[in-house]
Amino acid sequence: MTLMLAPAASARTVTDSAGRQVEVPDNISRVYAAGPPASILLYIVAPDKLTGWPRAPRDYERPYIAEAYRDLPETGRLTGRGNTANLERLLAAKPDLIVDFGSIKDTYVSLANDIQAQTGIPYILIDGRFENTPAALRLLAEVLGVEARGEELAGYVEALFEEIESGLAAVPQDARPRSYLARGPAGLETGLKGSINTEIIERAGGVNVADPGDASIRRGIVNASIEQIIAANPDSIITWDRRFYDAVWQDPFWSGIDAVKRKRVYLSPTAPFGWVDRPPSVNRIIGLRWLSGLFFPERFQFDLRAETRRFYELFYHVDLSDEDLERLIEWSQGRP
Numbered sequence: 001m002t003l004m005l006a007p008a009a010s011a012r013t014v015t016d017s018a019g020r021q022v023e024v025p026d027n028i029s030r031v032y033a034a035g036p037p038a039s040i041l042l043y044i045v046a047p048d049k050l051t052g053w054p055r056a057p058r059d060y061e062r063p064y065i066a067e068a069y070r071d072l073p074e075t076g077r078l079t080g081r082g083n084t085a086n087l088e089r090l091l092a093a094k095p096d097l098i099v100d101f102g103s104i105k106d107t108y109v110s111l112a113n114d115i116q117a118q119t120g121i122p123y124i125l126i127d128g129r130f131e132n133t134p135a136a137l138r139l140l141a142e143v144l145g146v147e148a149r150g151e152e153l154a155g156y157v158e159a160l161f162e163e164i165e166s167g168l169a170a171v172p173q174d175a176r177p178r179s180y181l182a183r184g185p186a187g188l189e190t191g192l193k194g195s196i197n198t199e200i201i202e203r204a205g206g207v208n209v210a211d212p213g214d215a216s217i218r219r220g221i222v223n224a225s226i227e228q229i230i231a232a233n234p235d236s237i238i239t240w241d242r243r244f245y246d247a248v249w250q251d252p253f254w255s256g257i258d259a260v261k262r263k264r265v266y267l268s269p270t271a272p273f274g275w276v277d278r279p280p281s282v283n284r285i286i287g288l289r290w291l292s293g294l295f296f297p298e299r300f301q302f303d304l305r306a307e308t309r310r311f312y313e314l315f316y317h318v319d320l321s322d323e324d325l326e327r328l329i330e331w332s333q334g335r336p
Contacts, residue, residue, distance in 0.1 A: 014143050017127035017136075018104040020112070024122045025096050028144055032093050032121075034078040034100035037128055037281035040273055041101045043069065044153065044282050044315050045137060046144045051075060051093040054085075057272060063324045064272040066317040079111065087119060095121060097143070101136065101281060102128035130199050133282060134158050156314065157285055164292050167299050168205045177295045179206035180234035180259070181276070185243040187254070188224050195219040196280045201238060204291035209234045226253045234259050236295065238276060240268040249335065266294055267331040272316065275332075286311045290332060304329060 011023040031049045033039035042050045047066065052075035062070045075093055076085030079100055090098070098115065100108060104125045116123040124143065126136050134154035141150020181198050183189035191197030193208040197220070202208055209232035210224065230253075237259040239245055245267045248254050259265055268275045268287065275287030289307055292300040305325055312318050320328070 014124065016104075016124040017132075017139065018109050018112075018125045020109065020125065022116075022122050022124050024124070024143060028096045030093070030095045030097075031144070032075065032090060032095035032098045034098055034123075035080045035102065036077065036279040038099045038101040038126075040279065040281040040283055041126070041136065041140060042099060045140050045149060046146050047317060049144060051095050061270075061272040064312065064316060064318060064320070064328070069317075078115065079108065087115070090115075090121070091119060097121065098123040099126065099140065100124075101126045128196075128280065130196075130203065130280075130284065131161075133285065134161075137282070153282075153315065157282075160285065160289060164204065164288065164300070167292070167296065171205060171296070171299070173207060176205050176207045177236040177264075178209050178232070178234045179236045179238060179295075180209050180229060180232065182237050182239040182244055182248075182265075183221070183241065185241055185247070187237075187239060187241070187244040187248060188226065188229075189221060190224050191221055191277075192217070192219045195221070197221060197277045200276060200284045200288045201291060204288055205295045206236065206238075206291065229254075230257060233257055235262060235264060237265040238268060238291070239265065240270050240274055240276060240278065242267065245331065263335045266334055269328045269332055271328060282315065285315070294333070304333070 010026045012026055013021055013023050016022055029049060030051050031042055032051050033042050033054060036054050039050065039054050047069050050069065050072060052073040054075055054077040056074040057065055057070055076089055078085050098121055100112065104127050108125055112123040112125055126139055128136065134157045137154045137157065138150045141147050179201050181190045181201060190210045193202065193211040198208050235258040245265065248260060248265055254260050270278065273279070273281065273283035275290055276284065286308065290304065293302060293304060308325060308329060309320055312320050
C-alpha cells in the first residue's frame with residue numbers, strides 16, 4: 001500500500017551525497033532522523049527541526065542535552081540494526097523531510113527511494129564518513145536554510161583536522177601508540193583497522209593492533225581472544241565500558257599487557273553520545289581532540305576541560321556545570 005502525503009506547495013531540488021536529485025520544501029520545519037547518527041547531526045545543526053530521538057535519552061545523558069530537547073518523543077529508527085520504526089509511525093511525526101547520515105551504498109539508496117515513493121516525503125542521504133564531516137555539516141545546513149550555522153561548525157572541524165594532520169606529519173609509524181579498542185565487559189570485542197568504529201583512533205595517530213593485514217577482509221566489529229591481545233601487546237587501550245575498565249586492573253590475563261602495566265587504559269565519555277563511537281556521527285569530533293592529547297600530550301597541548309566546555313556549548317547547545325563536566329571526564333585520562 002502506498003501512503004502518499006500532499007506535495008509541498010513550493011519546492012526546490014537538492015543533490016544529496018548519493019547523487020540523488022530530491023525535491024524538498026522551501027521551508028522545512030520538521031525533520032525525521034532515520035537513525036541515531038542522523039539525529040545527532042540534526043540536533044547539532046538545527047535542533048528545533050528534530051521531530052524526535054530514535055532512542056530516548058537515558059537519565060545519565062539528559063544533563064548533556066539542552067533542556068528543550070531532552071523530552072522529544074522516541075521515534076524509532078528506519079535504518080541500521082534493530083530498526084524499530086514503520087511507515088505509520090513515520091507519518092505520525094508529520095515530517096517535511098527525512099535525513100539519513102552514514103552509508104550511501106546501494107542498500108541505503110534503495111531504502112530511501114522506496115520510503116520516499118511510498119510516503120511522498122523527501123528523503124536525503126548524507127555521507128557519514130569521518131573525513132566528510134565538514135561537507136556533511138554544510139550540506140544539511142544548506143538544505144535546512146541555516147548556512148551560517150553549518151559554516152561555523154564545519155570551520156571548527158576543519159581547523160581540528162588540519163591541526164592534527166600537521167602535528168602528526170613528522171611522527172613515524174614506529175613512534176605512534178599501538179592501540180586497542182576494547183568493547184564489551186570482557187574487552188574482547190574490537191574493531192578492525194580501517195573500520196568506522198576505530199577510524200578516529202587511527203586518525204588521532206594510534207596504530208590499531210587489530211590489523212588483519214589483508215585488504216580484502218571486510219572491516220568491522222570482530223571478537224578477539226585474550227591470547228591474540230597478549231601477542232599484540234598494545235601500549236594503549238581505549239574503552240567505553242565501565243565494567244571492563246573497573247575489572248581490567250585486577251585481571252591476571254590482562255596484567256602483563258603494556259597498556260595495563262603503564263596505566264594507559266582510558267575510559268571514553270559516553271554522554272550524551274560516545275566520544276569514540278556509539279553512534280559514529282559528529283559526536284566523534286570531541287573524541288578526536290581527546291585522543292590526540294592522550295597519544296601525543298607534548299605535541300597537542302590543550303586544556304581538556306576548556307575544550308570540552310567549548311565543544312558542548314557550540315555543538316550540543318549546553319553550558320556544562322562544573323559537576324557535570326567532572327562527571328563526564330573523570331576517568332578519561334587514565335588511572336591515577
